Amino acid sequence: MTATSDLGAHRLASPDLLRSAFRRHAAGVAVITARGETGPVGFTATSLTSVSADPPMLSFSVSAGSSSWPAISGADHVGIHILGEHQSDLAATFARSGADRFAAPTSWREGPKGVPVLDGVLAWLVCRVVSLVPAAGNRIVLAEVALGDPTGTGRPLLYHQGRFTALRD
Numbered sequence: 001m002t003a004t005s006d007l008g009a010h011r012l013a014s015p016d017l018l019r020s021a022f023r024r025h026a027a028g029v030a031v032i033t034a035r036g037e038t039g040p041v042g043f044t045a046t047s048l049t050s051v052s053a054d055p056p057m058l059s060f061s062v063s064a065g066s067s068s069w070p071a072i073s074g075a076d077h078v079g080i081h082i083l084g085e086h087q088s089d090l091a092a093t094f095a096r097s098g099a100d101r102f103a104a105p106t107s108w109r110e111g112p113k114g115v116p117v118l119d120g121v122l123a124w125l126v127c128r129v130v131s132l133v134p135a136a137g138n139r140i141v142l143a144e145v146a147l148g149d150p151t152g153t154g155r156p157l158l159y160h161q162g163r164f165t166a167l168r169d
Contacts, residue, residue, distance in 0.1 A: 026160040029087075031094045032060055033079035033108075033116040036071030040102050040116035043068045044095035046159045048080065056145035058127065061138045067097070069139070073132060077113040078143055080125040084154035085166035087120065091157060092164065112147055122152040 011017050027046035034041055047061035058080065062072055072078060083091055094101050102108060102116065111117030112126045127143035158165050 023161050026158045026165075029083045029091050029157040029159050029164065030060070031079075031081040031083060031091070031118060031121075032062070032068070032072070033081065033118065034068070034071045034075040034077075035110075035114045035116065036068075037074075040108070041068040041071040042079075042094050042101050042116065044091050048082075051142065057130070057142060058125075058145065059140055059142050061135065061140050063138050064134075065137060072129075072141065073139070075129055077115050077146065078127055078129060078141070079111060079115040079117055080127055080143075080148075081118045081121040082123040082152075083157040084120070084122045084152065085157045086154060087157055088164040090118070091159075120152065122154055122156060123150040124148055124152075 028048065030045050030048040031042050032045050032048075043062065043066060045060050045062070047059075049059050051057040051059050060080070062069055090106065093099050093106065107119040108116050109119065111124075115126050117124050117126075125148035126146050128146050129141060129143050131142040133140040133142065155167055158167065
């Protein structure tokens, strides 16, 4: 057995404990989009996870109180966009409450199934929503990949210690 750190320094479960622990976890940054009744919607997510390769399925989390939730909850398809390190401003725009996320300088087009597709990303996927799973005040969205384009160039954008950052060599 190896020596461990002082277990007497532990903290009881709390929102602050979870936030503090996950600040140390570097996560890839994605933007999730959908077609809403009054236009496109989207938000920045670091909760994107591969669920299965066969069938190709992924998941992400969205707050049930977010402005994007009504469109996501009613969408048959969503867009998943993996951001590059050159897109921290785009990530910040889609993370900011009340921002006009699809106005210039955001460059996008209507993609397959009417899903808004962002330009210049490392990869994008159009996914069919399979299930919405309640989880506290959030919903975990399970979605099956229908089609996409993984050919963007560059390195991934990461979120770490409360800010957007890039890989270091």
